[in-house]
Amino acid sequence: MNISATLKKFGLEKTFDYLYKEPEKNLRTLLNWGNKMVGKMFSTQLAQVREAVENPNHPFYSYIRHLIHDVDPDVLKAIVVNFFIHQNMIGWSKQENLRKKYRCNIPWAVLLDPTSVCNLRCTGCWAAEYGNRLNLTFDEIDDIIRQGKELGIYMYIYTGGEPLVRKNDIIRLCEKHDDCTFLCFTNGTLIDEDFANEMLRVKNFVPAISLEGMQEATDSRRGSGVFDQVIRAMDILNKKKLVYGVSSCYTSANYDSITSEEYYDMLIEKGACFIWYFHYMPVGNDAVPELLLSPDQRETVYRRIREYRTRKPLFAIDFQNDAEFIGGCIAGGRRYLHINANGDIDPCVFIHYSDSNIRKKSLLEALQSPLMMAYHDGQPFNDNMLRPCPMLENPQSLRDIIKRTGAKSTDLQSLESADHLCAKCDHYAACWQEKAEVLWEERLEQRKHAQHEEFSK
Numbered sequence: 001m002n003i004s005a006t007l008k009k010f011g012l013e014k015t016f017d018y019l020y021k022e023p024e025k026n027l028r029t030l031l032n033w034g035n036k037m038v039g040k041m042f043s044t045q046l047a048q049v050r051e052a053v054e055n056p057n058h059p060f061y062s063y064i065r066h067l068i069h070d071v072d073p074d075v076l077k078a079i080v081v082n083f084f085i086h087q088n089m090i091g092w093s094k095q096e097n098l099r100k101k102y103r104c105n106i107p108w109a110v111l112l113d114p115t116s117v118c119n120l121r122c123t124g125c126w127a128a129e130y131g132n133r134l135n136l137t138f139d140e141i142d143d144i145i146r147q148g149k150e151l152g153i154y155m156y157i158y159t160g161g162e163p164l165v166r167k168n169d170i171i172r173l174c175e176k177h178d179d180c181t182f183l184c185f186t187n188g189t190l191i192d193e194d195f196a197n198e199m200l201r202v203k204n205f206v207p208a209i210s211l212e213g214m215q216e217a218t219d220s221r222r223g224s225g226v227f228d229q230v231i232r233a234m235d236i237l238n239k240k241k242l243v244y245g246v247s248s249c250y251t252s253a254n255y256d257s258i259t260s261e262e263y264y265d266m267l268i269e270k271g272a273c274f275i276w277y278f279h280y281m282p283v284g285n286d287a288v289p290e291l292l293l294s295p296d297q298r299e300t301v302y303r304r305i306r307e308y309r310t311r312k313p314l315f316a317i318d319f320q321n322d323a324e325f326i327g328g329c330i331a332g333g334r335r336y337l338h339i340n341a342n343g344d345i346d347p348c349v350f351i352h353y354s355d356s357n358i359r360k361k362s363l364l365e366a367l368q369s370p371l372m373m374a375y376h377d378g379q380p381f382n383d384n385m386l387r388p389c390p391m392l393e394n395p396q397s398l399r400d401i402i403k404r405t406g407a408k409s410t411d412l413q414s415l416e417s418a419d420h421l422c423a424k425c426d427h428y429a430a431c432w433q434e435k436a437e438v439l440w441e442e443r444l445e446q447r448k449h450a451q452h453e454e455f456s457k
Contacts, residue, residue: 003178003204006081016077023068027053063313070271072241078203079243082181087154094152104367105333105376109155110148111349113341114141114169118162120187120222134341138169140358144339145177147363157183159349161341164190167198174202183208185247189226191233196240208247208276209233213257214266231270238271245274245315250301251291252280259304268314277305279320281350281392282424285414289424295435302386302439323388324443332375333367344410347375351391351398353407353418370405386436386443393429393436395422 006012019026028050052060067076087108095106116134136144145156156177163170163184174182181204188209199205212218215227237244246267248258257263258277267275279298282289293301302321309316323329330336331348338346344354345366356366366372381390381397390397401407402418409415 091152108335111157112339114166115161116341188230188233234270249278274315324385328380352410371407374401395425
């Protein structure tokens with residue numbers, strides 16, 4: 001089912017025409033229609049959107065208007081159709097049925113590395129460990145997507161390497177699978193006018209540009225002049241009315257700057273639609289454990305991002321601290337898995353161990369492998385949702401999984417044992433545990449209070 005067919009099936013073409021005639025007035029009517037259409041499936045999310053639409057003081061009041069007025073209407077249509085209809089209505093239902101049928105995880109998204117090649121060499125980048133001569137062919141990526149859609153997966157996320165060294169193939173895949181959403185983690189330096197025009201044409205490609213903070217922090221890690229190139233890419237995307245976001249990894253060295261008000265406001269001013277935060281992971285033999293955050297530093301990140309959500313029009317995801325909203329660790333195919341440029345199927349983009357290769361096994365067979373089933377059976381790895389990861393916060397869990405399943409390191413430059421990797425996390429996990437317990441109890445009390453308030457209405 002392509003975008004055009006879906007638009008016709010759900011009457012969305014007329015719906016969007018209706019919206020753009022009088023956006024301020026008609027959006028409320030469309031939310032009523034949405035409630036009837038999806039029932040209970042997304043009732044909570046729709047209620048949150050309604051609150052933002054009807055309250056001018058809500059931080060996302062201006063955000064929603066930014067999407068309507070500052071994003072190309074056809075691009076917004078494609079995102080709504082693919083993300084909300086294909087991925088979350090059609091796809092989710094299919095995923096749920098297959099989870100029951102096969103008794104294994106079926107992911108919501110597939111992360112894959114089209115290539116290990118990168119035009120930059122950033123300090124401490126785990127991707128550099130894979131070397132620079134590996135590629136999944138166009139046909140291999142195409143087949144992964146074909147297999148994924150059979151499982152109800154319509155979200156594909158490119159990592160690397162730098163995926164945009166494969167611009168032509170990426171655009172061809174967007175064309176061929178116009179019912180899917182493609183998100184791409186990129187350094188942004190290869191985004192130019194011509195590529196933005198291609199994005200505008202295919203409509204289903206969304207870049208997440210990596211930034212370390214402001215100019216000094218970004219250039220010190222990525223190279224002189226990179227920050228200016230990124231700003232230029234943002235300006236091009238904004239001018240073309242395209243959807244894009246930012247990806248930032250917080251460390252003990254940069255956590256303060258990339259969660260600063262100045263940084264947030266700069267991204268909003270540049271038209272970014274989201275920011276995706278990642279916790280530094282000490283992956284690879286050359287990793288620097290000193291870049292792991294102290295408990296107080298991580299608490300600062302946790303509180304700042306949640307506070308900004310109450311007053312700033314930027315959709316923020318904190319990969320490590322938001323596990324409560326998705327029930328813990330999402331790796332191992334529970335919500336996603338990772339396929340590297342050599343075809344190795346890892347449970348997580350940060351955990352480079354595998355017992356399957358996409359060139360030898362189907363995606364479904366890999367999801368039923370001992371490694372992925374160990375994840376399936378072990379999740380959640382901790383009842384405290386601020387300690388979700390089997391490596392970072394529960395390192396003994398990963399040790400046990402790798403020992404039990406016999407999964408091998410997929411580090412293609414320097415093999416790293418699970419014991420070596422997890423040893424770098426032991427001290428961090430022990431220090432964070434005490435702080436995490438206090439914060440989680442606080443969060444449980446907040447949720448209990450919110451439920452009581454809702455019940456009392």
